[in-house]
Amino acid sequence: MFRTTRRKAAAGAVLAAAALALTACSSTTSLPGDENEADATAETNSVFADAPVASDDLILPGSTMEKIKERGTLIVAEALDAPLLSQQNPTDPDSVEGFDADLAKLLAIYILGEPNVEIVPPATETREAMLQNDTVDVVFNTYTITPERAEQVSFAGPYFESGLAVAVKSDNDEIKGIDDLDGKEVIVGANTPAVTAVPEQVPTANVTAFATDPAAVQALLQGRGEAYVQDYTLLASNAANDPSLKVVGTPFTKEPYGIGLKHDDAEFKSFINDWLLAIQESGHWAEAWKTTLGTVTDSDVPTAPEIGSVPGS
Amino acid sequence: MVSLRGVDKYFGELHVLKHIDLTVQASEVVVVVGPSGSGKSTLCRSINRLESIDAGEIRVDGEPLPVEGPALAALRADVGMVFQSFNLFAHRTVLENVTLAPINVRRVPKVDARREAMELLDRVGIADKAGHLPAQLSGGQQQRAAIARALAMRPKVMLFDEPTSALDPEMVGEVLDVMASLAAEGMTMIVVTHEMGFARRAADRVVFMDQGQIVEEAAPDQFFDAPGSERARSFLASVLSH
Amino acid sequence: MNPLIDNLGLVLEALGTTLLMAVVAGVGSIVLGVLVTVARVSPIRALRVAAFGYVQFFINVPLLALLLLAVFALPDAGLMLPLTPTAIIVLIVYEAAYVAEAVRSGVNTVAVGQLEASRALGLTLAQSLRLVVLPQALRAVVQPIGNVMIALAMNTALAAAVGVVELTAAVNKINLVAAQPILIFSSAGVIYMGIALAIGLAAGRVERKVAIVR
Ligand SMILES: Nc1ncnc2c1ncn2[C@@H]1O[C@H](COP(=O)(O)OP(=O)(O)OP(=O)(O)O)[C@@H](O)[C@H]1O
Ligand SMILES: [Mg+2]
Numbered sequence: 001m002f003r004t005t006r007r008k009a010a011a012g013a014v015l016a017a018a019a020l021a022l023t024a025c026s027s028t029t030s031l032p033g034d035e036n037e038a039d040a041t042a043e044t045n046s047v048f049a050d051a052p053v054a055s056d057d058l059i060l061p062g063s064t065m066e067k068i069k070e071r072g073t074l075i076v077a078e079a080l081d082a083p084l085l086s087q088q089n090p091t092d093p094d095s096v097e098g099f100d101a102d103l104a105k106l107l108a109i110y111i112l113g114e115p116n117v118e119i120v121p122p123a124t125e126t127r128e129a130m131l132q133n134d135t136v137d138v139v140f141n142t143y144t145i146t147p148e149r150a151e152q153v154s155f156a157g158p159y160f161e162s163g164l165a166v167a168v169k170s171d172n173d174e175i176k177g178i179d180d181l182d183g184k185e186v187i188v189g190a191n192t193p194a195v196t197a198v199p200e201q202v203p204t205a206n207v208t209a210f211a212t213d214p215a216a217v218q219a220l221l222q223g224r225g226e227a228y229v230q231d232y233t234l235l236a237s238n239a240a241n242d243p244s245l246k247v248v249g250t251p252f253t254k255e256p257y258g259i260g261l262k263h264d265d266a267e268f269k270s271f272i273n274d275w276l277l278a279i280q281e282s283g284h285w286a287e288a289w290k291t292t293l294g295t296v297t298d299s300d301v302p303t304a305p306e307i308g309s310v311p312g313s
Numbered sequence: 314m315v316s317l318r319g320v321d322k323y324f325g326e327l328h329v330l331k332h333i334d335l336t337v338q339a340s341e342v343v344v345v346v347g348p349s350g351s352g353k354s355t356l357c358r359s360i361n362r363l364e365s366i367d368a369g370e371i372r373v374d375g376e377p378l379p380v381e382g383p384a385l386a387a388l389r390a391d392v393g394m395v396f397q398s399f400n401l402f403a404h405r406t407v408l409e410n411v412t413l414a415p416i417n418v419r420r421v422p423k424v425d426a427r428r429e430a431m432e433l434l435d436r437v438g439i440a441d442k443a444g445h446l447p448a449q450l451s452g453g454q455q456q457r458a459a460i461a462r463a464l465a466m467r468p469k470v471m472l473f474d475e476p477t478s479a480l481d482p483e484m485v486g487e488v489l490d491v492m493a494s495l496a497a498e499g500m501t502m503i504v505v506t507h508e509m510g511f512a513r514r515a516a517d518r519v520v521f522m523d524q525g526q527i528v529e530e531a532a533p534d535q536f537f538d539a540p541g542s543e544r545a546r547s548f549l550a551s552v553l554s555h
Numbered sequence: 556m557n558p559l560i561d562n563l564g565l566v567l568e569a570l571g572t573t574l575l576m577a578v579v580a581g582v583g584s585i586v587l588g589v590l591v592t593v594a595r596v597s598p599i600r601a602l603r604v605a606a607f608g609y610v611q612f613f614i615n616v617p618l619l620a621l622l623l624l625a626v627f628a629l630p631d632a633g634l635m636l637p638l639t640p641t642a643i644i645v646l647i648v649y650e651a652a653y654v655a656e657a658v659r660s661g662v663n664t665v666a667v668g669q670l671e672a673s674r675a676l677g678l679t680l681a682q683s684l685r686l687v688v689l690p691q692a693l694r695a696v697v698q699p700i701g702n703v704m705i706a707l708a709m710n711t712a713l714a715a716a717v718g719v720v721e722l723t724a725a726v727n728k729i730n731l732v733a734a735q736p737i738l739i740f741s742s743a744g745v746i747y748m749g750i751a752l753a754i755g756l757a758a759g760r761v762e763r764k765v766a767i768v769r
Contacts, residue, residue, distance in 0.1 A: 124730075124731070125730055125736050128735065128736050148733055148734050149734035151734070152734045152735060190728075196728070208720075209718055210716070210718050212716075215623065224630075224635075361675055381598070383679065386677045386679045389675055390676065391677075392675070393675075394675040396668060396672065398666075400666070401672075403691060413676070413678075414676035414678060417682055417686060446767075459672075466676060
């Protein structure tokens with residue numbers, strides 16, 4: 001997961017905990033300038049050309065889809081600083097780019113006919129609350145489907161499958177993968193699946209969590225730990241940008257990402273699952289992957305995971 | 314014991330002390346009088362360098378006043394001072410007020426300091442208040458405690474800057490009595506006061522100041538009965554008229 | 556039921572770290588803050604200027620920025636300390652600026668006559684500050700310093716961002732699995748409130764005890 005890269009959100013989250021989370025849950029929702037309407041360039045982008053649009057009879061009366069359609073925008077919890085997934089363009093703040101961001105726009109097109117997305121940057125800690133109190137319609141936030149979470153929210157998808165991998169400094173020839181981390185100092189991103197996955201896999205490892213991905217990379221390079229465990233794609237992207245670290249071994253977990261929605265909204269869930277199938281068939285899913293995550297790996301377009309294939313989905 | 318030679322002091326443009334010459338002998342009691350704003354307090358405070366001077370020289374016991382630092386602190390330890398507003402340490406008991414400086418400056422053992430402090434408090438008549446905080450005392454009692462505090466350092470000279478001006482009239486007497494008995498015991502004293510009765514009774518010499526200058530110095534009887542200057546006459550007329 | 560209770564061991568250990576940071580940094584910041592105040596009222600101009608600059612700097616730079624700097628920039632300068640001590644040191648120097656501001660306001664409440672009286676008795680400036688001015692100044696600002704201590708205790712949460720496993724970090728970790736943010740962070744909030752309340756009550760008691768009758 002890439003939430004580690006959201007420095008502001010993490011800091012806010014930390015404060016939120018200190019101040020009393022209840023109020024903080026909604027306080028992240030009204031930051032000025034966070035609304036991101038897709039601009040003209042996005043609409044003409046190949047990813048969105050001829051994207052599927054739901055027929056009117058699919059927008060059931062009284063459903064969440066109808067509510068969104070009446071409102072005219074899809075309100076999405078997604079990051080603004082997750083590279084390749086959902087990152088605000090520093091030179092064009094109106095444009096948020098990445099795999100999650102593109103899928104959110106595709107969903108908006110499916111419901112509204114146009115990519116009208118209003119982004120509410122979530123803290124990892126507040127996603128469930130944001131769905132429960134109707135702050136957002138959906139969460140596109142590398143949201144790993146787990147049975148525990150599925151008790152609080154519902155998941156459409158999975159729409160993508162990733163996994164955790166290990167990165168080390170380029171000159172480290174000793175660590176070749178997760179199995180070499182016994183007794184080692186291991187860096188992870190706070191609020192990422194690695195926080196729990198590393199102790200499960202390597203109980204003897206000493207885990208230190210940093211709030212953001214850049215901080216974790218810096219800590220690795222400065223020697224606060226010998227390995228950095230993080231989402232494979234993000235590590236690949238880091239390694240592509242910085243020759244002083246490298247990814248070793250293959251992903252050692254499966255992280256099925258789901259689209260978070262309000263618990264027990266079965267109509268909306270099957271509607272979104274239908275949409276997922278539609279964009280997979282139409283090739284829009286593959287196109288979104290190619291122009292985002294696909295740019296940092298040599299591999300072919302992966303097969304989309306089967307919908308409903310993991311516990312909690 | 315104390316001598317000022319050609320002392321000048323300015324507050325900005327204001328020339329507060331104008332070429333002051335004054336000598337006070339050991340065991341002498343000098344009372345300084347004069348209209349408000351004439352520079353009496355400034356004169357008094359310059360003797361232990363709470364105010365610095367701009368020209369001239371001040372000597373205490375033959376030694377010129379040191380500039381800041383430990384030497385100045387040592388000199389101040391030998392010069393007792395009593396303020397109009399008492400200035401007792403508000404967070405310390407009366408006894409602690411008296412022992413603080415002997416213990417920390419003179420390095421007197423605590424037991425001895427306490428014993429001597431109790432003797433002094435007894436002498437100024439407030440031994441029963443030793444454990445009280447200053448705020449629990451009347452003004453007259455506070456001022457007597459302040460005198461005991463200054464005496465605890467066994468000063469060579471005592472400076473009093475209007476010690477009774479902040480007191481209710483009925484308490485003035487108790488403080489003046491303590492001062493008079495000190496004077497009688499031979500303490501060198503410089504007293505700024507508006508209490509003309511005290512001046513007449515206890516002073517060896519009266520110094521009259523006006524507009525930063527010493528206008529007249531005389532024995533009390535002579536000063537009060539036959540002031541030598543017009544300014545002193547009109548000053549006396551105004552203070553004695555009420 | 557409550558995931559924090561299910562993970563009581565982790566929560567207690569993390570709470571211990573939070574309290575350790577709060578106590579050590581609290582004591583440290585009061586000591587340093589008083590020293591900064593002394594420098595600020597000293598007769599030496601260079602010291603006064605330095606102390607003023609110190610206070611202004613730390614009051615105007617966000618704590619998180621300082622934590623990130625200390626954790627990630629100092630190693631580049633060849634100084635790498637473990638994370639918790641680093642966070643404590645940063646908290647000390649940061650909160651000391653606020654303590655110094657509070658103590659200075661206390662110094663301003665001490666009448667000049669108090670200093671004059673002590674100087675007139677032959678106490679050195681250092682003795683006068685130590686024995687007369689600061690004790691009175693501190694008594695006048697027990698509550699404001701208590702408030703700084705409460706802020707400090709809350710600010711320990713920022714250390715979670717730089718890898719210190721204190722209460723907030725532990726709670727984040729628990730929520731990552733349990734996914735019940737409202738319940739979990741409310742509970743954590745209650746713990747922080749408890750800490751704040753305890754400091755506030757302690758400050759109130761101390762204040763009543765040392766208050767100066769005037
Ligand atoms: N710190 C100061 N700064 C500027 N001017 C001052 C200061 N202290 C005293 N003065 C001025 O110096 C002059 C002499 O003051 P001083 O206090 O010595 O008079 P005084 O004879 O003691 O008067 P009073 O009888 O009212 O106490 C006055 O005009 C006063 O306003
Ligand atoms: Mg005066």
